[in-house]
Amino acid sequence: MLNYYYENALKVGEIKLKDVENVNFTNAYSNLMEKLENGDVGFREVIYEEDIEKYESLRGFKNVVVIGMGGSILGTVAIYRAISPFENGAYFIDNSDPEKTLSLLKNLDLNESIIYVISKSGNTLETLVNYYLIKKRIEKINNFKGKIVFITNGGKLKREAEKNNYPIYSIPENVPGRFSVFTSVGLAPLYSLGVNISEILEGAREMDKTCQNDDIFENPALLNGVIHYLYDNLGKDISVIMSYVESLKYFGGWYKQLIGESLGKNGYGITPLLSIGAKDQHSLLQLYIDGKKDKVITFMIAEKYRLDENIAFEDVNDEEIVCKYSDIIKSQQKATEISLTNNGVPNVRITIDEVNEKTMGALLYMYEMQVGFMGELYNINAYNQPAVEEEKRICWDLIKSSKKQI
Numbered sequence: 291m292l293n294y295y296y297e298n299a300l301k302v303g304e305i306k307l308k309d310v311e312n313v314n315f316t317n318a319y320s321n322l323m324e325k326l327e328n329g330d331v332g333f334r335e336v337i338y339e340e341d342i343e344k345y346e347s348l349r350g351f352k353n354v355v356v357i358g359m360g361g362s363i364l365g366t367v368a369i370y371r372a373i374s375p376f377e378n379g380a381y382f383i384d385n386s387d388p389e390k391t392l393s394l395l396k397n398l399d400l401n402e403s404i405i406y407v408i409s410k411s412g413n414t415l416e417t418l419v420n421y422y423l424i425k426k427r428i429e430k431i432n433n434f435k436g437k438i439v440f441i442t443n444g445g446k447l448k449r450e451a452e453k454n455n456y457p458i459y460s461i462p463e464n465v466p467g468r469f470s471v472f473t474s475v476g477l478a479p480l481y482s483l484g485v486n487i488s489e490i491l492e493g494a495r496e497m498d499k500t501c502q503n504d505d506i507f508e509n510p511a512l513l514n515g516v517i518h519y520l521y522d523n524l525g526k527d528i529s530v531i532m533s534y535v536e537s538l539k540y541f542g543g544w545y546k547q548l549i550g551e552s553l554g555k556n557g558y559g560i561t562p563l564l565s566i567g568a569k570d571q572h573s574l575l576q577l578y579i580d581g582k583k584d585k586v587i588t589f590m591i592a593e594k595y596r597l598d599e600n601i602a603f604e605d606v607n608d609e610e611i612v613c614k615y616s617d618i619i620k621s622q623q624k625a626t627e628i629s630l631t632n633n634g635v636p637n638v639r640i641t642i643d644e645v646n647e648k649t650m651g652a653l654l655y656m657y658e659m660q661v662g663f664m665g666e667l668y669n670i671n672a673y674n675q676p677a678v679e680e681e682k683r684i685c686w687d688l689i690k691s692s693k694k695q696i
């Protein structure tokens with residue numbers, strides 16, 4: 291499914307095997323296990339609560355529209371765009387940028403759409419406004435044939451759903467937004483998009499078994515967490531995901547929220563960045579190799595690419611080379627890995643057998659567990675995000691002070 295290769299992180303010389311062994315990771319391990327077992331944090335129990343029947347009525351629409359912000363949409367986008375990078379029919383309304391949202395709505399036939407309004411709090415400004423943009427359009431349609439589904443636990447949006455008798459799915463309270471992809475937040479829209487959600491959960495469950503291993507060298511989530519924690523303590527506090535599978539770029543968006551919002555607390559925090567290989571070899575690699583030594587690189591590569599073919603081409607000396615197209619990008623990833631290691635830049639690699647529902651379930655779950663462990667290592671609350679609330683208060687005041695009559 292996924293192979294985690296960490297040896298290069300110890301090869302560059304700043305942290306050694308004994309440094310990993312000296313970290314008090316047993317405490318971090320047992321603290322997280324305790325939180326998961328007693329239900330303080332619920333992102334594990336949900337992967338064992340598969341109930342596909344409750345989504346039965348959510349298929350059969352030409353278009354699937356998802357309105358949501360942050361944890362209410364990033365996981366769905368990460369999985370769907372990884373599994374079906376070139377498909378149409380999915381419309382993700384995940385910002386308040388008029389140019390993006392209104393151009394997306396322009397050619398969207400709402401009559402042939404299932405529309406998800408997803409917000410755990412039910413009060414998120416962008417989700418609210420984007421819902422009203424769609425509501426305004428639906429009110430102009432005679433005999434609307436589409437479907438509106440709310441996934442929310444409260445707030446203005448829950449009241450709106452109840453007032454209009456729209457179906458409502460709830461989110462377990464002990465599952466923070468950015469850990470909610472394996473709840474209805476992700477599973478319902480993915481089901482509507484024809485994705486095999488059982489396979490996603492199967493992948494997450496298999497990874498859960500691996501991440502319960504208390505031998506750190508058999509537990510990629512714990513080990514990767516400890517390696518990033520140790521390097522952060524050495525001032526290497528930028529975590530770059532360098533994916534050589536371009537369809538994983540939306541995974542990067544999910545990763546940024548998970549790491550940023552979970553660990554950015556009390557003056558701590560790793561800065562998550564996304565790079566795409568081989569493209570960024572021609573933009574950021576110079577910085578990664580010869581710039582500030584403040585980064586840990588995580589390579590992502592596929593063992594099997596879903597599209598591939600044999601190619602014959604002439605090299606710069608006019609000699610013919612015959613190989614598989616994917617051999618090119620695999621060689622580029624390997625060469626970059628060797629060059630980074632030669633130049634003392636710590637790196638790890640995750641090799642994905644093939645991008646599919648199962649491996650995406652496993653990959654996202656591995657990182658949920660890693661962040662759970664890291665929250666314990668930093669001794670912080672990895673499950674809230676109090677610092678984002680001030681902006682919201684200021685923003686509502688600004689909007690109210692600038693409101694117009696229409």
Ligand SMILES: O=P(O)(O)OC[C@H]1O[C@H](O)[C@H](O)[C@@H](O)[C@@H]1O
Pocket residue numbers: 359360361362408409410411412413414417467468551675678
């Ligand atoms: O699901 P919602 O309540 O709408 O929240 C959506 C997102 O917005 C909040 O501001 C937080 O930053 C995120 O953690 C959350 O995932």
